[in-house]
Amino acid sequence: MTPRGDDDPAAGHARDLLRAATRYSGARCLALCLVSIAATGAGLLLPAALGQALDLLLAHAPATRWVLCCAGLVLLLGLLDAVQTVLTGTVDARTTAWLRRRLTRHVLGVGPRAADRFGSGDLVARLVGNAAEAGTTPAARAALVAALAGPVGGVVALGLIDWWLAAVFLAGAPVLALLLRAVSRDTSESAARYQRAQGRIAAALAEAVEGVRTVRAAGTEGRETARVLRPLPDLSRAGHRMWRVQGRAAARAVAVAPLLQLAVVAVAGVLLTRDRLSVGEVLAASRYAMLATGVGVLVGRLAGLARARAAARRLGEVGTEPATVYGARGLPDGPGRLELRGVTARRGGRTVLDGVDLDVPGGTTLAVVGRSGAGKSLLAALAGRLADPDAGEVLLDGVPLRELPHEDLRGAVGYAFARPALLGGTVGQAIGLGLPSPSPGLVREAARTALADDFVRRLPDGYDTPVADAPRSGGESQRLGLARAFAHGGRLLILDDALSSLDTVTERRITDALFGDGPGATRLLVAHRGATAACADAVAWLDGGRVRAVGRHEELWRLAEYRAVFGDGGPDGTDTDAEAVFGNGGPDGTDADDGGSRPVPDTPDGTSGESDVTGTKGRSGADAGDGALT
Numbered sequence: 064m065t066p067r068g069d070d071d072p073a074a075g076h077a078r079d080l081l082r083a084a085t086r087y088s089g090a091r092c093l094a095l096c097l098v099s100i101a102a103t104g105a106g107l108l109l110p111a112a113l114g115q116a117l118d119l120l121l122a123h124a125p126a127t128r129w130v131l132c133c134a135g136l137v138l139l140l141g142l143l144d145a146v147q148t149v150l151t152g153t154v155d156a157r158t159t160a161w162l163r164r165r166l167t168r169h170v171l172g173v174g175p176r177a178a179d180r181f182g183s184g185d186l187v188a189r190l191v192g193n194a195a196e197a198g199t200t201p202a203a204r205a206a207l208v209a210a211l212a213g214p215v216g217g218v219v220a221l222g223l224i225d226w227w228l229a230a231v232f233l234a235g236a237p238v239l240a241l242l243l244r245a246v247s248r249d250t251s252e253s254a255a256r257y258q259r260a261q262g263r264i265a266a267a268l269a270e271a272v273e274g275v276r277t278v279r280a281a282g283t284e285g286r287e288t289a290r291v292l293r294p295l296p297d298l299s300r301a302g303h304r305m306w307r308v309q310g311r312a313a314a315r316a317v318a319v320a321p322l323l324q325l326a327v328v329a330v331a332g333v334l335l336t337r338d339r340l341s342v343g344e345v346l347a348a349s350r351y352a353m354l355a356t357g358v359g360v361l362v363g364r365l366a367g368l369a370r371a372r373a374a375a376r377r378l379g380e381v382g383t384e385p386a387t388v389y390g391a392r393g394l395p396d397g398p399g400r401l402e403l404r405g406v407t408a409r410r411g412g413r414t415v416l417d418g419v420d421l422d423v424p425g426g427t428t429l430a431v432v433g434r435s436g437a438g439k440s441l442l443a444a445l446a447g448r449l450a451d452p453d454a455g456e457v458l459l460d461g462v463p464l465r466e467l468p469h470e471d472l473r474g475a476v477g478y479a480f481a482r483p484a485l486l487g488g489t490v491g492q493a494i495g496l497g498l499p500s501p502s503p504g505l506v507r508e509a510a511r512t513a514l515a516d517d518f519v520r521r522l523p524d525g526y527d528t529p530v531a532d533a534p535r536s537g538g539e540s541q542r543l544g545l546a547r548a549f550a551h552g553g554r555l556l557i558l559d560d561a562l563s564s565l566d567t568v569t570e571r572r573i574t575d576a577l578f579g580d581g582p583g584a585t586r587l588l589v590a591h592r593g594a595t596a597a598c599a600d601a602v603a604w605l606d607g608g609r610v611r612a613v614g615r616h617e618e619l620w621r622l623a624e625y626r627a628v629f630g631d632g633g634p635d636g637t638d639t640d641a642e643a644v645f646g647n648g649g650p651d652g653t654d655a656d657d658g659g660s661r662p663v664p665d666t667p668d669g670t671s672g673e674s675d676v677t678g679t680k681g682r683s684g685a686d687a688g689d690g691a692l693t
């Protein structure tokens with residue numbers, strides 16, 4: 064059951080949205096309202112003019128003026144109807160566009176939380192289908208005002224002809240009012256159920272399309288189709304209910320309205336025999352009775368409005384997910400020192416990170432390792448504020464990330480992911496994404512560093528090839544993602560498993576560039592391979608939601624449990640037999656032929672080989688930062 068009233072935040076958001084959307088199309092809405100009311104007014108004048116013309120004609124008096132008046136009113140009605148149609152279309156389109164713009168911005172402002180909560184397919188259904196339905200609200204309201212003006216004007220006109228006529232009509236009006244109330248309520252509920260079922264289908268379809276290779280590989284196309292369409296019976300029930308509600312209302316209206324009209328005409332007839340009404344007035348009364356009982360129009364309008372309101376509520380639900388709020392404190396110059404202080408993060412009702420402390424000095428590289436599900440990606444997301452911790456603070460050069468303005472934060476932190484989304488039109492634009500004016504030179508340089516330049520230049524239009532026309536492997540996609548991160552620069556570079564699809568030689572060449580004088584002052588690297596971890600100045604080992612230890616890879620390697628994280632026998636993360644194939648073999652992940660002598664970067668205090676990155680062992684508080692492994 065859909066909650067109602069002020070304690071329903073989604074409904075509150077929906078109201079605010081619709082109010083703002085109506086203001087956006089304010090002038091047109093007003094014009095539509097006025098045109099609709101004018102059309103209703105012309106419709107109300109027509110019976111009076113017809114009655115007058117008839118009376119004059121029956122009395123053989125000159126009636127040309129009134130006949131012309133009737134013709135003019137008919138023409139005016141046609142014209143107003145055309146204007147109404149154009150204005151309704153324009154207001155609907157403008158309001159829908161406004162809602163889509165506003166909500167798209169909001170969804171992207173919320174970030175990954177929005178997709179986590181609603182699912183990407185359902186979000187698309189809301190922003191496309193529901194926004195279009197909700198967008199009809201302002202015009203539907205204006206039309207409803209006019210549709211209400213018809214019956215109200217009809218009753219007033221009946222009263223002006225003779226108060227008996229209005230009294231007869233009003234005696235039956237409560238039945239019509241109850242009918243309309245039931246239509247509005249029942250349609251709202253069925254429309255909400257219908258739209259929810261549509262959202263479930265859209266969400267399942269998006270999952271199926273994304274996982275189409277898995278579906279094909281498993282040969283489960285039929286089962287998947289059934290899963291996607293499972294909400295269909297619900298959809299059908301809700302749809303049928305909606306039509307039943309409207310059908311029943313229309314049938315009742317058909318039963319009640321003619322009875323009321325008959326009663327009005329009968330009373331008018333009696334009044335005619337008593338010379339209280341003329342023939343023309345009887346004609347006018349019969350037409351006003353039809354206008355006053357014009358429930359059919361109202362039923363349609365009310366049902367449309369109820370559907371639009373249900374759709375708006377679904378948009379309101381999206382609005383209840385708060386957007387990320389940024390601060391106004393500027394980021395001072397600094398080397399890119401990253402600190403996590405007592406960071407706790409919960410996901411799916413589970414504490415994934417529990418009071419994590421880490422201190423990564425500017426200019427150093429920290430590899431984050433741990434078993435699958437240990438929270439490495441979550442930590443990477445918190446480190447660059449793709450998500451906020453539930454407790455604790457993340458600081459960059461001493462400033463809490465929450466206090467940084469959006470531009471400072473995004474300018475300072477670059478990201479690359481395991482499965483990068485390539486956005487921006489062409490390959491070159493995808494690499495330069497987010498930069499104010501990326502020069503072709505900068506884009507190409509970044510691509511060279513990420514070893515992507517060669518294959519990009521082989522594309523039909525090189526860097527100008529549309530992303531959609533650029534076939535690429537998983538590793539090539541990753542290299543484009545890395546190129547984007549390198550082009551972005553910034554004082555903190557976060558690579559979340561961004562090297563995982565690269566062959567070992569390519570990974571090695573990129574890490575060489577990266578850990579040499581590569582881009583980004585400080586680097587946080589989610590690593591699955593020992594070879595990658597071995598290149599970092601320090602490794603933070605996540606286990607059980609805490610930092611189990613911080614130290615250099617070679618030092619940690621002495622621990623059997625640490626070795627077990629990499630699940631194989633070689634300290635560089637490769638099987639000894641496979642070393643030749645994968646091109647590395649030394650204990651620090653370097654080729655055997657360079658003697659395993661990758662120089663350990665000097666720490667800022669000049670000591671070589673000891674990790675400069677510090678961390679604590681979760682709540683135990685045991686500091687493992689000096690490489691003292693616990």
Ligand SMILES: Nc1ncnc2c1ncn2[C@@H]1O[C@H](COP(=O)(O)OP(=O)(O)OP(=O)(O)O)[C@@H](O)[C@H]1O
Nearest residue numbers: 179410411415433434435436437438439440441442
């Ligand atoms: N949105 C979410 N809702 C519920 N649980 C989540 C969500 N995001 C992450 N988790 C859970 O948090 C845990 C940590 O996830 P995370 O992706 O950080 O792990 P990871 O260490 O990077 O794993 P892997 O090495 O397999 O990539 C996992 O158990 C995951 O199921």
